Amino acid sequence: QVQLVESGGGTVQPGESLRLSCVGSGRTFNNLSMxxxxxxxxxxxxxxxxxxxxxxxxxxxxxxxxxxTVSRDNGKNTMYLEMNALKPEDTAVYYCALGQLGLGxxxxxxxxxxxxxxxxxxxx
Numbered sequence: 001q002v003q004l005v006e007s008g009g010g011t012v013q014p015g016e017s018l019r020l021s022c023v024g025s026g027r028t029f030n031n032l033s034m035x036x037x038x039x040x041x042x043x044x045x046x047x048x049x050x051x052x053x054x055x056x057x058x059x060x061x062x063x064x065x066x067x068x069t070v071s072r073d074n075g076k077n078t079m080y081l082e083m084n085a086l087k088p089e090d091t092a093v094y095y096c097a098l099g100q101l102g103l104g105x106x107x108x109x110x111x112x113x114x115x116x117x118x119x120x121x122x123x124x
Contacts, residue, residue: 001025001026002024002025002026002027002113003024003025003026003113003115004022004023004024004096004097004098004113004114004115005022005023005025005115005116006020006021006022006094006095006096006115006116006117006118007020007021007022007023007118008020008021008118009094009118009119009120010119010120010121011121011122011123012086012120012121012122013122013123013124014086014087014088014122014123014124015085015086016086016122017082017083017084017085017086018083018086018120019080019081019082019083020036020080020081020083020094020096020118020120021078021079021080022034022036022078022079022080022081022096022115023076023077023078024077024078024079024098025077028077029074029077029098030053030074030077031053031102032053032098032099032100032101032102033050033051033052033053033098033099033101033102033103033104033105033110034050034051034072034079034096034097034098034099034104035047035048035049035050035051035096035097035099035104035106035111036048036049036050036070036079036081036094036095036096036097037094037095037096037097037108038090038092038093038094038095038120039092039093039095039117040089040091040092040093041092043092045095045108046061047061047106047107047108048060048061048064048068048081048094049061049064049068049070049081050070050099050104050105050106051070051071051072051079051104052102052103052104053102053103054074054102055071055072055074057103057104058070059104059106061106063089064083064090067083067084067085067086068081068082068083068084069081069082069084070082079096081094081096083120086120086122087122088122088123089122090120090122091120091121091122091123092119092120093117093118093119093120094117094118094119094120095114095115095116095117096114096115097111097112097113097114097115098111098112098113098114099111099112100112
């Protein structure tokens, strides 16, 4: 069974950090892009970050640029999202996704497989 499983979510205070992980299984992922998306309660899903198949190209949403860093370890079939200086508006369920192409795009239609999500809550 091909699947993606996220972990690392939790509740933190504003200004703190979290590191999300996304582990893939059931096939090789190292020839395809991967991405992170999030969905806050009552809002539409939005793009957060994407990384190319080799990790050489990344892209971020403007509202996380400079605070979040996406990376991957193809040997472990794992993608990471390092989130620093977290804000209350970062509160959402975070989903990882496997792309259809080698380069990632900031649109969910370019992704073929999704994880179940992990909750991130930033609150005092």
